[in-house]
Amino acid sequence: MNARMDERGSRSPNPPDPMESSRAGPAPAAARLAAALGARVRSWEGFLAVLLLCIIAMNALTSPSFLTAENQVNLFALSIEKVIVALIMTFVILNAEIDLSVASMMGLSACALGWLVQQGVPMPVAILACLFIGMLGGAFNGFWITVVGLPSLVVTLAMLIGFRGLARVLVEDRSIKEFPAWFEALGQQPLVGPFPLSLIIFFALLVLAVVVLRYSGFGRQVYVIGINLEVARYSGINVARVKMLLFTTSGFLSALAGILFAARLGTVRGDMGLGFELDIITIVLLGGVSIFGGAGSVYGVILSILIVLYLRNGMSLSNITGHLQTGVIGVLLILSAMIPNVRSFLAHVVRPGRLR
């Protein structure tokens, strides 16, 4: 009996010493650098970077036109709306919430724009009105989530249906094409150098996202709430305000993306952006942001954006059909969801009794 117990005891490894790393003594600088580099590559971002380099190499080899500036701008412009929304979705998921209503809001804002223009409202006023609708819709989500305390999954799922329904009511089964020429040009022509307006907006938002998340007090609060909402609450952080701001911004940026979408296509329909929320969430999760919140970075999301765009672009250049492209992206997401889980599963087996 005792022998059996001892055996069990010796099989379970000792808990890791918290001070071990610091006690290891001064390692040679080169070895330390190599170790740090190794840790980077083994991190999720490192894995994504390697994957991205492979995809770029493959694309460049198979298609000479891949590396041209024109193709680069084009491949971005084709998905720019999703990519813009992915930035705010990163914040939302980091905060351990989800916003499923983004694509419906894109559709609603685009359709509202078309409808307002049809009613003879001047373009700038219509654009402002649509952005306001976005904020209002986002704040509406935020109200149910923060004030009433419903789960964001439920609230935004309802609004996914609600916003889409409104969009379809506004334009019915038609499409609206009566936009002024300058608006379409803004969506389709380069504005500065080779870059259209949407790309410039994206880059500006990207810089803003990195700065806010990494360097601002607000970003710190977003992380802490995602890590542990109760710790945030007990620390006196106004959790409701942070969440409200995130959902309102999510609505606002979705509406903006919808307007840019309308400008790029020059026409709006009730089913615009249908299903985009899944692509957007895919990008964020593939970027290594934890669906449980609190872990992940904008850098991972940038890499993930590039991977998804380059992969699609490369396949298009090689004449692979859109459906197959979607399939490949799907496999990628499954892998991305699996790999961290396989790791933690293995960690469980090796170190029993340690829960998430």
Added chain:
Amino acid sequence: MNGVPAASHTAETVAGGAPVLEVRGLSKRFDMTQALDDVSLTLHAGEIHALVGENGAGKSTLIKILTGVVQSDAGEVRVEGAAVHLANAQEAQACGVAAIYQEPLVFPDLDVAENIFITHREQDLLVNWPRMYAQAEDILASLGVRLDVRASARGLTLAAQQAVEIAKAISLEVKVLIMDEPTASLSDHEVRQLFRVARQLRDRGVAVLFITHRLEEVFEIADRITVLRDGEHISTRPAADVTRDLLIRDMVGREVDQFYGVGTTRTIGRQVCRVQGLGREGVFSGIDFDLHEGEVLGFAGLVGSRRTDVALALFGIQPADRGRIEIDGRAVRITSPRAAQQLGIAYMTEDRRKLGLAMPLSIAANVTLPVLHRYLTRLGLIHRPREEAAAEGFRQRLDIKAPSALHLVEKLSGGNQQKVMFGKWLNTRPRIFLLDEPTRGIDVGAKAEVHTMVRELAEEGMAILCISSDLPEVLAMSDRILVMREGRQMGILERSEASQEAVMSLATGEDEGGGATTGARIAEGTAP
């Protein structure tokens, strides 16, 4: 005093009956604390054996080992003479050991009979419903409990839920039934009923291990009494040989004031906080105290005495709904932690992991968290050098063992995490510091450091309210001690009149005579 109805019967079995459960040399260590140290215990068939001890004496750990929830580091458990290995709850159950708890684990969507036979289900391919209901009725009838076996378990009173759990244990033909503080939330009448059932089990030859904090219950129901203290076995005696004073002495021990700094030279300053008639519906009521600069007010009481809830009311997490709080003589309403902070109140939680620290972040990020606004530039960006300097200051002042202020909190030991939590709240520059179990789960050395720190803070003029279940600690640190029991204030002891016995008497309600009833059923735990 003894359980009169079956006293003679018990004497016989204890004398002649074979031991059902033997525990020999059981030890268990969690991180820094030795929860059980070489504990031995024997249960005989047909006895009710009371297990008593202060919070942290090791009772829960012993129960967890016996029910297979945790595994011992050393020692063995024998059931009817055969050594058993209790690797999980199923194996414990197969050995005939079952437990019921203060909060029964019934499934509200199933009916009473289904709950009773929940673990049997897989034995047959199909459920024989008529037989199941008939058997459930038989078992309940044998216990003298009247319950509709077809009724849903939802809405059953706590006492009825416990009866269902006991019936479940009987259906499994248990040899040992552990009752872990089953009376903590029961009314007087329900306690009588439970005792009757327990005696019936004893008369059927079951060994009952009864854990309670109420000493009067121990004398009423137990045949023998075992006392644990600090994870060690102190005594096992027939109940008839035990007096109340002897029991309390065994429970609290004698070594006091060893490493706690005695002789304090603090001067108590002016009053900063006054609380009158503070209460929260269904949780606690009638709390009155005042708190002065440089004073340490101890909050003593057993687990579930609602001390934490009073602190949470003062910190605005669960605002009070009655009574009055005055800060500096001005009546205030505290409805959020932010509001509390602005009044100079800080609350350091007892649960570092769940409520206290953002584990995956650095010491610096945690220390600045409640007052992040102080470390922001005009653009709202975090001023890293200023943040690091502040954290580095606390790292040195509190002697946090970490290579730098940027070290991650999850990589620190419990004691050092506790110090980070101290730094986090000291950084808010509080005038009133609410400490909740400030030395829980840290080793002796870190404990002494925490005690010194608390004394120094008081000497600097901070008003400190310290909740602690460590009785010697409360006695040594506090200028006055407020004792709570089941959501009510039992009294405030001055330093001169405070002794372990006096505190325990108030905390267990011994002087009141008869178990006081709690009207509303109180859910354990705090905020959702």
